Amino acid sequence: MKNTALTNVHVALGAKMVPFAGYNMPVQYSGINAEHETVRKAVGVFDVSHMGEFILKGEHALDLIQKVTSNDASKLFDGKVQYSCLPNEQGGIVDDLLVYRIDEKTYMLVVNASNIEKDWNWISKYNDFGVEMKDISDRTSLLAVQGPKAVDALQSLTDVELSGMEYYTFKKGTFAGIDNVLISATGYTGAGGFELYFDNANAEHIWKEIFKAGEPYGIKPIGLGARDTLRLEMGFCLYGNDIDDTTSPLEAGLGWVTKFTKEFVNSDSLQDQKQKGVERKLVGFEMIDRGIPRHDYEITDADENVIGKVTSGTQSPSLQKAIGMGYVKTDFAKEGTEVFIKIRDNKVKAKVVKPPFK
Numbered sequence: 001m002k003n004t005a006l007t008n009v010h011v012a013l014g015a016k017m018v019p020f021a022g023y024n025m026p027v028q029y030s031g032i033n034a035e036h037e038t039v040r041k042a043v044g045v046f047d048v049s050h051m052g053e054f055i056l057k058g059e060h061a062l063d064l065i066q067k068v069t070s071n072d073a074s075k076l077f078d079g080k081v082q083y084s085c086l087p088n089e090q091g092g093i094v095d096d097l098l099v100y101r102i103d104e105k106t107y108m109l110v111v112n113a114s115n116i117e118k119d120w121n122w123i124s125k126y127n128d129f130g131v132e133m134k135d136i137s138d139r140t141s142l143l144a145v146q147g148p149k150a151v152d153a154l155q156s157l158t159d160v161e162l163s164g165m166e167y168y169t170f171k172k173g174t175f176a177g178i179d180n181v182l183i184s185a186t187g188y189t190g191a192g193g194f195e196l197y198f199d200n201a202n203a204e205h206i207w208k209e210i211f212k213a214g215e216p217y218g219i220k221p222i223g224l225g226a227r228d229t230l231r232l233e234m235g236f237c238l239y240g241n242d243i244d245d246t247t248s249p250l251e252a253g254l255g256w257v258t259k260f261t262k263e264f265v266n267s268d269s270l271q272d273q274k275q276k277g278v279e280r281k282l283v284g285f286e287m288i289d290r291g292i293p294r295h296d297y298e299i300t301d302a303d304e305n306v307i308g309k310v311t312s313g314t315q316s317p318s319l320q321k322a323i324g325m326g327y328v329k330t331d332f333a334k335e336g337t338e339v340f341i342k343i344r345d346n347k348v349k350a351k352v353v354k355p356p357f358k
Contacts, residue, residue, distance in 0.1 A: 005201075005204070016029075025223075026047065037318070042148070042217055044220050047143060049200075054134065054136070062104075068126050070087050085258070087266045087267075092244065092248060093247060112239045141203040144193065146230075157175055181206075183196055190233065242325055285351060297313070298342040299339050301332065301340070307339065309327060310326040310341060
């Protein structure tokens with residue numbers, strides 16, 4: 001198991017540690033529900049240093065990114081971030097990722113922890129452009145400081161004007177006395193906030209300074225358990241659950257990051273799929289009857305014909321009801337459609353709703 005630069009800090013704080021994507025990670029500290037509410041109402045800090053970061057540099061860095069990603073990276077400008085997918089050759093998704101344009105010839109790609117090696121090999125396979133590629137994952141720490149009080153909690157630590165930063169933009173600056181910290185107005189919670197990228201050597205110092213500055217705002221450490229419930233309330237896809245090598249971005253509702261104004265890996269067959277329409281769609285649903293949906297539970301119609309399966313599900317801490325996401329046949333994907341989740345051989349009623357869940 002790999003450790004992050006902050007593993008000892010989490011253990012000292014009494015975090016429950018679990019193996020996740022090859023890393024020893026904190027799943028919870030005080031409890032998932034309490035941590036979830038902290039992020040929704042105040043501010044919390046996630047150590048997500050297990051994520052992967054690649055630097056792509058050179059005259060043709062953009063050409064390589066345009067080839068391997070589904071979104072149109074030519075729309076990026078310095079300091080702009082873009083959500084995108086790496087399509088595979090069979091119509092599925094190698095990974096979803098963030099693309100950061102640092103300058104005209106330099107980009108940073110942020111990929112999922114479990115896919116670092118797979119993504120590196122996939123992008124390398126298409127690098128006929130002479131682009132210099134550097135994997136900086138093992139030396140880079142990443143903290144997500146999320147919640148409505150994130151600006152107030154962090155502003156005293158940097159000269160960068162945080163409240164003026166637009167969603168999906170970033171700046172490099174001094175943070176907690178450390179130079180060259182990348183401050184990104186992004187996150188995976190829907191609660192607002194920032195993600196901070198910096199060298200491992202500065203991790204403990206930055207962690208301590210954030211907690212000192214955030215103390216008046218009720219700042220707390222947050223584990224991966226609450227990260228999952230927060231993202232699910234927003235309807236954000238989790239790779240390995242809601243999207244994978246077998247799911248098309250169009251089936252997954254990611255048509256908005258699939259731009260046919262350019263050619264990319266498998267773009268012809270995805271465009272064909274768009275014209276013909278998909279046979280199944282990823283939908284959100286909320287439970288009407290009592291029961292919590294879990295990954296891989298069957299979704300059926302009223303006559304118990306299987307029409308799909310659950311990809312993510314939980315009892316929503318904010319909404320006090322059970323919610324989930326799953327693929328269903330397109331005929332059942334309309335908002336308001338009644339479906340049933342098979343829970344321990346029982347047919348439990350649910351209805352299709354459009355995320356974010358309310």
